[in-house]
Amino acid sequence: MNPVLALLLEAAVKYAPVLAIELAQTLSKDKVTDADWDALKAKYYGKTYEQYISEAPPCKPA
Amino acid sequence: MNILKHNAGALLAAMLAIATFGGCITAGDNAYKAIASTEATVDAAMKTWDDYVAWKACQAGYDESQWRRQQDDVKLAYTTYRTAMNATYDARASYIADKNAGGTKLSSALEAAKAAASTLGNLVRVYAIK
Numbered sequence: 001m002n003p004v005l006a007l008l009l010e011a012a013v014k015y016a017p018v019l020a021i022e023l024a025q026t027l028s029k030d031k032v033t034d035a036d037w038d039a040l041k042a043k044y045y046g047k048t049y050e051q052y053i054s055e056a057p058p059c060k061p062a
Numbered sequence: 063m064n065i066l067k068h069n070a071g072a073l074l075a076a077m078l079a080i081a082t083f084g085g086c087i088t089a090g091d092n093a094y095k096a097i098a099s100t101e102a103t104v105d106a107a108m109k110t111w112d113d114y115v116a117w118k119a120c121q122a123g124y125d126e127s128q129w130r131r132q133q134d135d136v137k138l139a140y141t142t143y144r145t146a147m148n149a150t151y152d153a154r155a156s157y158i159a160d161k162n163a164g165g166t167k168l169s170s171a172l173e174a175a176k177a178a179a180s181t182l183g184n185l186v187r188v189y190a191i192k
Binding site for chain 1: 109111140
């Protein structure tokens, strides 16, 4: 398998279920509270690109 | 293989499509749902990008200047998104403080954030899948 594709599929398997659950929980909320807004803002507001890009682990031997 | 490649692209596209959740945007529940959905989708896209960056660092024989440019593009797109989305939180705070002032501002800030999220997602999709 193309290694880039393998990586993307791995990412899809890793993140899509978490995203699906998060979206389902978000969209099914009956009532949004101030605490929900505060939690959302605390999680994302001001988050930088560098905070997403982790230090690369050592490469596995081929 | 092409089917798998198509599916990976389709998955990312679907993730981004979800982020376009809209409806009547006020400072209430719909705004929360639109903002939270967009944030979660961008978060997943950025985690995917992080995995790709780590993977790419272990590859040999690629055009380093092109790779640097791609990373700069994604960084700029994310920063643009973050600035726009931060503005939605600020606009909501203004709206809560003065209901006559912030409604339109919130709606336009959210539209800008969603457009920036779409640009970011497309870059991640194109650079990582192409």
